[in-house]
Amino acid sequence: MKSKRILSYITVCVTLLCLCSCQNGDESAPSGTDGTTGDGTLTVYYAKGDPRIELAVSTFEEEHPNIELTETIFDTPQQMDDQLSTELSAGSGPDAVFLNSETTLDIYRSARGGAFADLGALIEADEEFSEDQYFPGVLDAGKIDGKQYFLPATMKIPTVFCQKGESSETGIWDLNSFISAVEESAEQRKNESSKSSLLFRSEDPVFTQMLRLYGVNFVSEDGKEVQIDEEMLQTVAETSKLLLAEQNKSNEMVSTYANDFSAITSRVDYMLWDGTDLPYDVWGYQSLYSSGGGELELAALSDENGAPLARIDLFGAVTSGAAGNTEAYELVKSLAESSGSSAGQVVYGMPVVKFNFVTSINVFSGKEGGSNIGGNQMSVRPVSAENSQKLNTIAESLQTFSLPNGRLLEMAEESFVPYFSDTSSYEDCLAEFRQKMELYIHE
Numbered sequence: 001m002k003s004k005r006i007l008s009y010i011t012v013c014v015t016l017l018c019l020c021s022c023q024n025g026d027e028s029a030p031s032g033t034d035g036t037t038g039d040g041t042l043t044v045y046y047a048k049g050d051p052r053i054e055l056a057v058s059t060f061e062e063e064h065p066n067i068e069l070t071e072t073i074f075d076t077p078q079q080m081d082d083q084l085s086t087e088l089s090a091g092s093g094p095d096a097v098f099l100n101s102e103t104t105l106d107i108y109r110s111a112r113g114g115a116f117a118d119l120g121a122l123i124e125a126d127e128e129f130s131e132d133q134y135f136p137g138v139l140d141a142g143k144i145d146g147k148q149y150f151l152p153a154t155m156k157i158p159t160v161f162c163q164k165g166e167s168s169e170t171g172i173w174d175l176n177s178f179i180s181a182v183e184e185s186a187e188q189r190k191n192e193s194s195k196s197s198l199l200f201r202s203e204d205p206v207f208t209q210m211l212r213l214y215g216v217n218f219v220s221e222d223g224k225e226v227q228i229d230e231e232m233l234q235t236v237a238e239t240s241k242l243l244l245a246e247q248n249k250s251n252e253m254v255s256t257y258a259n260d261f262s263a264i265t266s267r268v269d270y271m272l273w274d275g276t277d278l279p280y281d282v283w284g285y286q287s288l289y290s291s292g293g294g295e296l297e298l299a300a301l302s303d304e305n306g307a308p309l310a311r312i313d314l315f316g317a318v319t320s321g322a323a324g325n326t327e328a329y330e331l332v333k334s335l336a337e338s339s340g341s342s343a344g345q346v347v348y349g350m351p352v353v354k355f356n357f358v359t360s361i362n363v364f365s366g367k368e369g370g371s372n373i374g375g376n377q378m379s380v381r382p383v384s385a386e387n388s389q390k391l392n393t394i395a396e397s398l399q400t401f402s403l404p405n406g407r408l409l410e411m412a413e414e415s416f417v418p419y420f421s422d423t424s425s426y427e428d429c430l431a432e433f434r435q436k437m438e439l440y441i442h443e
Contacts, residue, residue, distance in 0.1 A: 041068040046098035047077040118147040185269045196250040199268040207240040411436045
């Protein structure tokens with residue numbers, strides 16, 4: 001795998017939606033499934049909280065009323081991982097399961113061990129399937145040992161937000177520029193206890209989130225060789241150290257202004273935030289829609305006809321369009337140039353595209369619609385890349401993008417904690433991480 005450089009304008013992170021196979025009975029048409037009529041049952045596991053999964057499940061139910069769908073919804077992905085690990089070891093499990101990129105399951109080993117199905121035969125049999133639906137390289141990212149275990153299904157766009165004045169003054173256009181601006185702001189505000197240069201909130205730890213934003217991969221495409229871009233990893237570690245300090249500062253500030261979101265945002269220059277969390281949970285503060293900033297929404301779902309749709313509303317500054325007809329560069333540009341509402345809090349967003357991947361299983365081949373994996377609701381060519389050199393560059397970079405594994409990210413986080421607390425050098429932490437990776441990959 002080539003060393004990946006920082007992707008400007010849009011940094012690509014991959015989220016997995018995996019469908020894993022129950023190993024009992026005939027894989028192509030398991031017991032209880034009528035392979036000729038399309039009737040039968042389907043069991044599915046997923047963790048609650050992702051509207052895209054819920055949309056996919058409800059769409060499947062509407063389109064296939066003759067299939068009885070049994071859902072098991074877990075409170076957390078880890079709870080689901082624990083149960084799956086036990087069941088798959090025993091040769092059992094659900095017919096399908098949605099996994100995100102934080103899964104601690106070894107997706108490489110599971111695929112090679114037969115837990116997932118090679119989708120090649122289904123793709124060939126699907127007359128509606130077209131590679132034109134996908135960014136170049138994204139399909140290759142779903143391959144392990146040359147077999148197509150994963151297919152892109154949907155996308156979402158977490159976003160980096162920053163204040164109106166800051167974005168126009170610094171001319172931020174990519175992740176490097178953003179970090180440089182935060183560093184400069186942090187230095188200027190070093191002695192201002194009531195203000196922070198950055199408000200960092202995410203479901204992931206800071207270091208893990210930065211690894212995703214940079215698109216860092218740690219292993220070769222075959223999953224057997226340790227490959228680390230040490231220069232990039234050091235940049236991520238040093239940046240995370242800065243962001244952790246700013247996060248601690250902003251957390252104290254948030255405690256003071258917990259009931260006034262406008263007051264919080266007015267005291268920071270930038271927000272590095274998983275945007276999908278913003279409308280739903282901000283430390284229990286549920287009044288965003290009625291706050292002075294106006295409506296704040298981030299969504300990238302299919303429309304009622306199944307076509308991909310990206311709509312981003314930033315405190316009254318609405319940017320929308322059918323994603324299939326809008327170039328990603330223009331989306332970024334329009335976000336950067338959009339003007340805010342009267343409250344004027346957030347007017348800039350740097351999209352960080354996360355592709356959700358789906359893998360089917362042999363159990364589907366015996367059910368109606370099971371081979372129709374290229375339908376509209378599973379199309380994720382969110383923007384046209386033909387006329388944008390910037391997007392083509394991103395697409396080329398995607399061709400070396402291997403699937404991440406949550407356990408590797410966990411090990412990276414664990415290894416570098418001493419560096420963030422000034423108790424260990426970067427070199428020592430890197431050596432510990434490399435040793436853990438070697439043991440993990442070659443065990």
